[in-house]
Amino acid sequence: MEILLVFVLIVWLLSAIVMVVSILFHSSKGTGLSDIIAGQVYGGSTGTSIIEKNLDRITIVSAVVFILSVLALMIIYPQGSINVS
Secondary structure, three states: HHHHHHHHHHHHHHHHHHHHHHHHHOOOOOOOOOHHHHHHOOOOOOOOOOOHHHHHHHHHHHHHHHHHHHHHHHHOOOOOOOOOO
């Protein structure tokens, strides 16, 4: 049972890291300061490219894996089953 717990925790941690990084890689869609800076740096070329579509897929897959690993942890350790002492 402990091997399963370690495996699920590793999957949970990796999916969380991938999800955060992939969300941070997304280009901004707003009109705030980040859009002004990005517009000057990248020449204002907006639109959905293949890279952005793949980044969307990576984000969605990592979010689904994260949710499934959290549900697996809920099944492995139901409420009140962890003894602290």
